[in-house]
Amino acid sequence: MFYNRSRYVALYSSRLVIRNADRKFLSVFLPFGHGIGLVIHVYIFSTWLNITLIYPRVYYINVDNTIRQDKGKEIALNPNQQILRINDYTYHVKSQTTKREYDVIQTETGWICTCPDHSFRKICCKHIHAVEFSIKIRNEVRQRNEVMIEQMTNDKCPKCQSRNIVKHGIRHNQKYDLQRYSCKECKSRFSFNLGFEGMTASPKTITSAMQLYFTGESLRNVTKFLRLQGVNVAHSTVYGWIKKYTNLMEKYLENITPQVGNTWRADEVWVKVKGDKKYLFALMDDETRFWIAKEVSDKKEGHDASGLFKQAKEITKTSPKLMITDGLRSYNDAFLKEFWTQKNPRPVHIKHIRMSGDMNNNKMERLNGEFRDREKVARGLKKDDSPLINGYQIFHNYIRPHMGLENQTPADKVGIKIKGDNKWITLIQNASR
Numbered sequence: 137m138f139y140n141r142s143r144y145v146a147l148y149s150s151r152l153v154i155r156n157a158d159r160k161f162l163s164v165f166l167p168f169g170h171g172i173g174l175v176i177h178v179y180i181f182s183t184w185l186n187i188t189l190i191y192p193r194v195y196y197i198n199v200d201n202t203i204r205q206d207k208g209k210e211i212a213l214n215p216n217q218q219i220l221r222i223n224d225y226t227y228h229v230k231s232q233t234t235k236r237e238y239d240v241i242q243t244e245t246g247w248i249c250t251c252p253d254h255s256f257r258k259i260c261c262k263h264i265h266a267v268e269f270s271i272k273i274r275n276e277v278r279q280r281n282e283v284m285i286e287q288m289t290n291d292k293c294p295k296c297q298s299r300n301i302v303k304h305g306i307r308h309n310q311k312y313d314l315q316r317y318s319c320k321e322c323k324s325r326f327s328f329n330l331g332f333e334g335m336t337a338s339p340k341t342i343t344s345a346m347q348l349y350f351t352g353e354s355l356r357n358v359t360k361f362l363r364l365q366g367v368n369v370a371h372s373t374v375y376g377w378i379k380k381y382t383n384l385m386e387k388y389l390e391n392i393t394p395q396v397g398n399t400w401r402a403d404e405v406w407v408k409v410k411g412d413k414k415y416l417f418a419l420m421d422d423e424t425r426f427w428i429a430k431e432v433s434d435k436k437e438g439h440d441a442s443g444l445f446k447q448a449k450e451i452t453k454t455s456p457k458l459m460i461t462d463g464l465r466s467y468n469d470a471f472l473k474e475f476w477t478q479k480n481p482r483p484v485h486i487k488h489i490r491m492s493g494d495m496n497n498n499k500m501e502r503l504n505g506e507f508r509d510r511e512k513v514a515r516g517l518k519k520d521d522s523p524l525i526n527g528y529q530i531f532h533n534y535i536r537p538h539m540g541l542e543n544q545t546p547a548d549k550v551g552i553k554i555k556g557d558n559k560w561i562t563l564i565q566n567a568s569r
C-alpha cells in the first residue's frame with residue numbers, strides 16, 4: 137500500500153512538473169491560461185459541424201439554384217411558353233407541369249412568385265429566373281439595335297467635308313443674324329442652317345415656340361413670348377412652323393422602327409375638331425410609354441378600331457402578346473381581326489375594367505389627360521390629321537422626359553437616342569438631309 141502510494145505520489149508529482157511547465161509555456165503564448173482550450177475546442181467543434189452538416193446543405197442549395205436558373209432560361213427561350221408582362225411590376229408565367237399560371241411580382245425587397253416553390257421555401261424559383269432572363273434578353277436586343285440620331289456638326293464644309301473652314305461675315309437677315317463660312321479647299325460659301333433655310337426666325341426661336349406650344353401654351357401666349365425676345369410674328373406664322381416641321385419630322389421618323397415591348401394598351405379620348413366632338417383613339421406600348429398609333433373618329437361606339445391596330449403592326453413590325461383595352465366592343469373585333477392567331481403563344485386580350493387607383497389605367501389616362509390639357513388651349517383641330525396631334529405625338533415620344541421612365545423619353549426606352557441639348561433641332565436637321 138505504501139509502496140503503491142509512494143509510486144502514486146511519484147507519478148503525480150511528475151505530472152505536476154509537466155503541468156507546471158505546460159502552464160508556464162502557455163502563460164507566455166496564451167496569457168489567458170487554459171481557458172483558451174475551451175475556445176479552441178468550440179472552434180474545432182463548430183468547424184466540424186460546418187463541414188459535416190452545413191456545407192453539404194449550402195452546396196445542395198447552390199446546385200439546386202443552377203438547376204432553377206437553367207429551367208428559367210428554358211422557359212424564357214421557349215417560344216411556346218408565355219411570359220406575359222401585365223404591368224411594370226407584374227408578370228404571368230405559365231407553369232411547366234400544370235395548367236396554372238403564376239404571378240411574378242417585383243417588390244421593394246425583390247421578386248416574389250405565387251408558385252409553391254417560392255411560397256413555401258422562399259427561394260428564387262425558376263419563374264423568377266425566367267422573368268429576369270427575359271428582361272435581360274430584351275434589353276440586350278434593344279441595345280444591339282439602338283438607333284443613334286446624332287447632332288449635326290458645324291465644323292465641316294457641307295460640299296467637300298473639309299475641316300479647313302473660316303468665318304466669312306454675317307448675313308443680316310430681316311429677323312436674325314446668320315454666321316457665314318467659307319471653305320479654304322473648295323472655296324464655297326455656306327452657313328450652318330440646315331432645315332431652317334429661308335425662315336423668318338432662328339432655329340432656336342422656332343424650336344422654343346414649338347416646345348412652348350406642346351407643353352400647353354396657346355398660340356397667343358407663344359407669340360407674346362416671342363415678342364419679348366424681339367421676334368414679331370403672327371399666330372399663323374407660328375402655326376405654320378409647327379405644321380411644316382411636324383410633317384418633316386414625321387416623314388423622317390416613319391423610317392425608324394421603335395423596339396416596343398409586347399404589352400400594348402388602347403384607349404380613346406374625346407377631342408374637339410372644328411368645334412365638333414370627336415374621339416382620338418390611341419395605342420400605346422405599356423412598358424416604354426411609346427405612343428405607337430392613333431386615329432380620329434366621329435364616334436366612340438361602333439368605331440372600327442382595326443385600322444388603329446393594323447397601323448400599330450406596320451409601325452412596330454410586331455404584334456402584342458397582350459392587348460389591354462376597355463370594354464369597347466370594337467376593340468374585341470379588331471383584336472380578333474388583327475392580332476389573334478392560333479399559333480402558340482396565343483395573344484391575350486384583357487378587357488380592362490376601369491377602377492380608381494389603378495396604376496396602369498392611370499398611365500393611359502395620363503396620356504389622355506396630357507392631350508386634353510393641350511386641347512383646351514388649341515381651340516379645336518383644323519382637320520383630322522391636324523399637325524397638333526402628330527406634333528404632340530412626336531413631343532410625347534421623342535422630346536419630353538417622363539418621370540415614370542427615370543426622366544428618359546419613350547424614344548430612349550425603345551432604343552432611339554437623340555443627341556444634343558435641343559432635340560427638336562437634331563431631329564429637324566437630320567430630317568432635312
Ligand SMILES: [Zn+2]
Nearest residue numbers: 249251261263
Ligand atoms: Zn415561381
Ligand SMILES: [Zn+2]
Nearest residue numbers: 293296319322
Ligand atoms: Zn469645301
